[in-house]
Amino acid sequence: MFKVYRNIDFFDCPFPKGSKKDYSTSLGIRQCFQRILPLGSGQKFFEKLIREISLVLLTLKSRLCFSRLKPRLIPLILVLFLSIFSFDASAQRFPKPEFESGFEQEAHQLTLPRSDFMEYFDVFVLLVAMSLITWLILKKRSRKGVFWMSIFSILYFGFYREGCVCSVGSLQNIALALFNPGYKIPLTVLAFFLIPLVYALFFGRTFCAGVCPLGAIQDIFAWKPLQLKPWLQKMLGLIPFIYLGLAVLYAATATDFVICRYDPFVGFYRINAEFTMIVLGGLFLLTSIFIARPYCRFICPYGVLLNWMSRFSKYHMTITPNECIQCKLCENSCPFGAIEIPEVSVPKEPKKKSVRRFVSLALIIPALAILGAWTGAQFHENLAMVHPKVKLAEEVFIINENGGFDENNTENETLEIDAYRRSGQAAEELYAEAEIILKQFYTGGIWLGGFLGLVFGFTLAGLSLFRYREDYEPNKGECLSCARCMDYCPVEKEITVKN
Amino acid sequence: MSKDEKNKDLSRRDFLQKGFRLTAALSLGGLGIFLAKDASSEDGLWQIDPSKCVQCGRCATHCVVTPSAVKCLHVFDMCGYCDLCGGYFRPEAKQLHTGAENQLCPTGAIKRNFVEDPFFQYEIIDELCIGCGKCVAGCDAFGNGSLQLQVSHDICVNCNQCAIATNCPADAFERVPSSKKNISKGFSGGEDV
Ligand code: SF4
Ligand code: SF4
Ligand code: SF4
Ligand code: SF4
Ligand code: SF4
Numbered sequence: 001m002f003k004v005y006r007n008i009d010f011f012d013c014p015f016p017k018g019s020k021k022d023y024s025t026s027l028g029i030r031q032c033f034q035r036i037l038p039l040g041s042g043q044k045f046f047e048k049l050i051r052e053i054s055l056v057l058l059t060l061k062s063r064l065c066f067s068r069l070k071p072r073l074i075p076l077i078l079v080l081f082l083s084i085f086s087f088d089a090s091a092q093r094f095p096k097p098e099f100e101s102g103f104e105q106e107a108h109q110l111t112l113p114r115s116d117f118m119e120y121f122d123v124f125v126l127l128v129a130m131s132l133i134t135w136l137i138l139k140k141r142s143r144k145g146v147f148w149m150s151i152f153s154i155l156y157f158g159f160y161r162e163g164c165v166c167s168v169g170s171l172q173n174i175a176l177a178l179f180n181p182g183y184k185i186p187l188t189v190l191a192f193f194l195i196p197l198v199y200a201l202f203f204g205r206t207f208c209a210g211v212c213p214l215g216a217i218q219d220i221f222a223w224k225p226l227q228l229k230p231w232l233q234k235m236l237g238l239i240p241f242i243y244l245g246l247a248v249l250y251a252a253t254a255t256d257f258v259i260c261r262y263d264p265f266v267g268f269y270r271i272n273a274e275f276t277m278i279v280l281g282g283l284f285l286l287t288s289i290f291i292a293r294p295y296c297r298f299i300c301p302y303g304v305l306l307n308w309m310s311r312f313s314k315y316h317m318t319i320t321p322n323e324c325i326q327c328k329l330c331e332n333s334c335p336f337g338a339i340e341i342p343e344v345s346v347p348k349e350p351k352k353k354s355v356r357r358f359v360s361l362a363l364i365i366p367a368l369a370i371l372g373a374w375t376g377a378q379f380h381e382n383l384a385m386v387h388p389k390v391k392l393a394e395e396v397f398i399i400n401e402n403g404g405f406d407e408n409n410t411e412n413e414t415l416e417i418d419a420y421r422r423s424g425q426a427a428e429e430l431y432a433e434a435e436i437i438l439k440q441f442y443t444g445g446i447w448l449g450g451f452l453g454l455v456f457g458f459t460l461a462g463l464s465l466f467r468y469r470e471d472y473e474p475n476k477g478e479c480l481s482c483a484r485c486m487d488y489c490p491v492e493k494e495i496t497v498k499n
Numbered sequence: 500m501s502k503d504e505k506n507k508d509l510s511r512r513d514f515l516q517k518g519f520r521l522t523a524a525l526s527l528g529g530l531g532i533f534l535a536k537d538a539s540s541e542d543g544l545w546q547i548d549p550s551k552c553v554q555c556g557r558c559a560t561h562c563v564v565t566p567s568a569v570k571c572l573h574v575f576d577m578c579g580y581c582d583l584c585g586g587y588f589r590p591e592a593k594q595l596h597t598g599a600e601n602q603l604c605p606t607g608a609i610k611r612n613f614v615e616d617p618f619f620q621y622e623i624i625d626e627l628c629i630g631c632g633k634c635v636a637g638c639d640a641f642g643n644g645s646l647q648l649q650v651s652h653d654i655c656v657n658c659n660q661c662a663i664a665t666n667c668p669a670d671a672f673e674r675v676p677s678s679k680k681n682i683s684k685g686f687s688g689g690e691d692v
Contacts, residue, residue: 272563419669
């Protein structure tokens with residue numbers, strides 16, 4: 001009985017076309033089956049019966065060429081079947097057979113993830129690496145040590161851990177967790193986020209020096225660093241703030257993790273990646289030769305947070321182990337332009353002038369913040385279009401405006417529309433969901449714009465301020481604690497002769 | 500600037516620094532505690548919800564690992580062991596034998612083993628499967644839906660943001676805690692969805 005249905009043309013089903021792609025008729029035949037095979041549970045006899053009947057039907061279909069029958073007959077046949085058996089769509093169409101030959105079903109081919117223990121081990125490695133490199137920089141003052149730590153990080157956090165999870169990306173998990181109660185952030189990710197910041201708060205950006213796998217791979221390429229013009233460095237230095245703002249906005253709205261998506265080096269660490277990613281990463285590394293650490297200085301959003309922490313660090317590294325003798329040897333030693341030269345002759349401006357400047361700044365900064373917030377709110381729809389749901393709702397809206405879905409012409413529709421149509425979700429429900437997301441983007445846009453306005457304002461303020469400084473010092477915010485400048489300082493550690 | 504003024508300036512700077520450092524430490528600590536309260540001690544993993552997947556084919560092309568970490572998983576419990584398998588045979592297949600021209604799978608990753616008349620067991624060869632979902636679509640349309648796409652943990656590098664998830668048109672990817680590492684449809688050995 002079972003063999004009669006060989007050689008049938010399965011796909012020549014006369015039912016309405018539905019799905020596109022290879023299965024131009026699959027939905028049709030699927031509908032047949034769902035109606036033909038109303039399998040309840042435990043009704044062995046009926047199951048067998050249905051199975052056979054359906055096969056006979058299929059055989060009939062091929063033998064008599066079902067499709068040549070008048071289409072009107074088909075619903076009739078279906079109704080016949082439906083009236084005999086109750087319809088249960090959730091059950092299996094073909095029940096699992098009971099094997100007579102004693103065949104034992106194989107175990108499922110399940111795979112196991114890396115154990116949680118190993119994830120905690122990574123946190124441990126991070127802690128040890130941070131402590132070690134901090135000690136190497138602050139106590140040993142050893143550039144060599146930092147270099148070898150970089151190599152270790154490239155190997156461990158880079159090639160072995162394949163770049164995930166990294167502290168830079170973890171800031172998005174934080175944003176996601178803060179705004180989406182449904183997301184439970186793993187403790188390990190939280191640790192990856194916090195540990196480098198805590199270290200930066202006390203010891204400066206020792207994480208950047210040689211623990212961050214992204215920084216480390218660029219660092220070893222810094223062969224011929226050029227000094228950038230300070231104004232250019234300042235301008236480019238604003239990009240990380242914008243990137244940080246966008247990354248937090250998109251993570252908080254559960255849209256995407258942009259930092260991960262556009263991480264240029266992770267492709268190297270995984271050996272294979274999309275071609276564009278490899279090219280982007282390659283360009284960054286080539287640039288690194290002349291403009292040291294371009295990603296760190298002009299892109300990295302986590303660097304912004306580290307920069308803030310490091311500014312207030314208590315035990316930040318110093319160029320000289322003792323007292324600066326103004327020899328100027330280190331002046332150009334920093335590949336990142338992070339060394340600030342002494343400013344002893346700060347012009348003492350008249351009180352009136354400084355008051356006026358203070359007042360104008362006090363007006364400009366809030367004004368910029370408000371202007372930014374307003375702009376952010378204006379552009380919230382553009383920002384939100386990145387969200388797949390908003391985009392889908394927009395497309396569905398346009399389709400419905402133009403007369404709804406064309407069931408017979410599904411060839412040109414996008415996969416997204418296809419998936420939506422098959423999910424059977426009501427358009428109103430989709431619009432409502434998109435509406436909520438748009439509201440989130442409205443609020444988010446205000447915050448993002450306000451934040452950027454403040455950043456611009458404070459950068460302006462920073463430009464007009466002079467800070468009194470006697471010695472050559474690293475800029476605590478921008479210094480990556482790479483320890484290069486230390487080698488240039490001729491002062492010995494142990495000069496203690498002083499009166 | 501006189502010595503006195505300078506010292507005053509420096510000590511004021513010091514004081515400000517201390518204040519800011521304290522603020523930063525408190526906010527870091529506060530953030531940490533706030534998030535740790537609700538954090539999960541397990542790692543997060545990516546899995547596909549098979550009931551949402553529409554077999555669009557992007558799983559094969561968008562994974563950062565090549566070939567994709569997404570593979571076809573055969574849930575034997577759900578399989579009807581059919582002779583005419585909608586996941587195995589091409590729609591146009593004229594004869595039901597294992598010739599390559601009859602097979603739906605572009606890489607020949609499905610092995611058809613005879614069990615007993617008229618039943619066959621279909622086995623996925625993970626090394627060959629590229630996660631294109633063609634067989635899954637076939638099984639879904641004609642069979643029981645026992646072939647399902649799923650992320651293989653041993654290949655997946657567990658990206659913080661799965662590259663396929665951002666491109667999945669059906670929003671079928673989700674983060675699951677590691678105790679729920681295998682989700683599938685109608686599978687008594689794993690966690691049902
Ligand atoms: S600036 Fe960013 S990318 Fe560079 S080393 Fe620091 S954390 Fe890493
Ligand atoms: S340690 Fe020295 S050379 Fe390195 S980034 Fe800081 S100031 Fe520049
Ligand atoms: S991308 Fe999504 S819909 Fe497409 S095959 Fe993968 S899980 Fe299924
Ligand atoms: S058809 Fe595609 S998903 Fe199915 S086994 Fe072959 S390669 Fe894997
Ligand atoms: S998490 Fe990464 S490796 Fe795993 S399936 Fe997604 S893209 Fe592929």
